[in-house]
Amino acid sequence: MKITDAKVFVGGPGKNYVTLKIMTDQGVYGLGDATLNNRETLPAAYLQDYLIPNLIGMDPRNSEDIWQFFYRGAYFRRGPIAMAAFGAIDIALWDIKGKLANMPLYQLFGGKSREGAMVYAHATGADLEDLMDSIAHYVSLGYKAVRVQCGIPGMPTASYAVPETKGQGKHYVSDFSGIRPKVEVWDSARYMRYMPGALMEIRDRFGPDLHILHDVHHRLTPREAAQFAKAVEPANLFWLEDPTPAEDQNALKLLRQHSTVPIAIGEVFNSVYDCNRLIEQELIDYIRIAVTYGGGITPVKRIVDLAGLHNVRTGFHGAPSHSPLCMAAQAHLNAWAPNFGIQEYLVLGTPACDAMFPSDHKMENGMVYVSDAPGLGVDFDETEAARYSYAPGSHPIVRLEDGTMWNY
Ligand SMILES: O=C(O)[C@@H](O)[C@H](O)[C@H](O)CO
Ligand SMILES: [Mg+2]
Numbered sequence: 001m002k003i004t005d006a007k008v009f010v011g012g013p014g015k016n017y018v019t020l021k022i023m024t025d026q027g028v029y030g031l032g033d034a035t036l037n038n039r040e041t042l043p044a045a046y047l048q049d050y051l052i053p054n055l056i057g058m059d060p061r062n063s064e065d066i067w068q069f070f071y072r073g074a075y076f077r078r079g080p081i082a083m084a085a086f087g088a089i090d091i092a093l094w095d096i097k098g099k100l101a102n103m104p105l106y107q108l109f110g111g112k113s114r115e116g117a118m119v120y121a122h123a124t125g126a127d128l129e130d131l132m133d134s135i136a137h138y139v140s141l142g143y144k145a146v147r148v149q150c151g152i153p154g155m156p157t158a159s160y161a162v163p164e165t166k167g168q169g170k171h172y173v174s175d176f177s178g179i180r181p182k183v184e185v186w187d188s189a190r191y192m193r194y195m196p197g198a199l200m201e202i203r204d205r206f207g208p209d210l211h212i213l214h215d216v217h218h219r220l221t222p223r224e225a226a227q228f229a230k231a232v233e234p235a236n237l238f239w240l241e242d243p244t245p246a247e248d249q250n251a252l253k254l255l256r257q258h259s260t261v262p263i264a265i266g267e268v269f270n271s272v273y274d275c276n277r278l279i280e281q282e283l284i285d286y287i288r289i290a291v292t293y294g295g296g297i298t299p300v301k302r303i304v305d306l307a308g309l310h311n312v313r314t315g316f317h318g319a320p321s322h323s324p325l326c327m328a329a330q331a332h333l334n335a336w337a338p339n340f341g342i343q344e345y346l347v348l349g350t351p352a353c354d355a356m357f358p359s360d361h362k363m364e365n366g367m368v369y370v371s372d373a374p375g376l377g378v379d380f381d382e383t384e385a386a387r388y389s390y391a392p393g394s395h396p397i398v399r400l401e402d403g404t405m406w407n408y
Contacts, residue, residue: 090296134169313341
């Protein structure tokens, strides 16, 4: 069996999805996602210029050897551009494997450990009352878990993931459009004074059963993060995400000495070597690496297994930048993983997205139910895809009030 050709498409409804389609001499094809948020043309070029010419002629069933060929063969290892490109190939080869076996991917991993996998939605508000309305909206849709972010009184600009005006808390997504980043101005002191009380008010309003998550988005120093984690303990969070930038992994030791709040980290990681110390030293509770950014199903499943040895559970990244192909790969891992935790969920189910990526994956009452179709269980409509073209975007940047660059 041989790979005969592969094509890359860039574009999608409101997002520059990078979709890889691998064709074979037996008519079976595989689909993969290489969407690197706001840098989408780079993995696409890597695929087109270097990887696809080598893929042609390979046996698509040898997904392990093909992964090693590209990873080792790059010489300069790791990095988000390369890993997203390898990730698309690996996802597509697993899709082909599932179709050849006539089985959904979760069966190839070891079968289902659960019927539905719990997901969390993003609730957001210009201020706390606005956020309460947004949370109530998601609770009314049946979500059992909600990430909560709100504007901070006195903050110089709208802060991370928060709309500038009230009433946008239903499906609000940060606007990343344009090649030049928007600028946010941030004040950690105001945030640290306000947010613990706000989280407690949310807990009091919605009761003990709602799973409440909060994303600090890498903005605190290690000492501040330890203080903040201790302060939010009474709100009984499901998790506190990215309290510090994860380059300094020792930072988590200080936090662990002062708080038992569950910690989730890893959405910007791209290899097991970003994750292994945090997992082995049990400095985190949830690992957030995404299948696309982590180089595909093959390496990410190994990370899930390593995490399982250390009581670390999965909490895969699921921001709107991930196409339904990455989300489907994660849905199959979520159905199987003995150490499944939760899944971030914002994408599947919009009519435009469903038209481009038809599937039988279902979202009901805050749970994802994986499709039983062979492979990933997602198709790709090239006519729909042709309606969209690439539009450059950029993550905002953050400065402190005196102009110092900070972490978005
Ligand atoms: O947890 C999340 O979904 C966010 O941190 C996003 O991944 C980030 O803002 C980049 O888009
Ligand atoms: Mg995050």
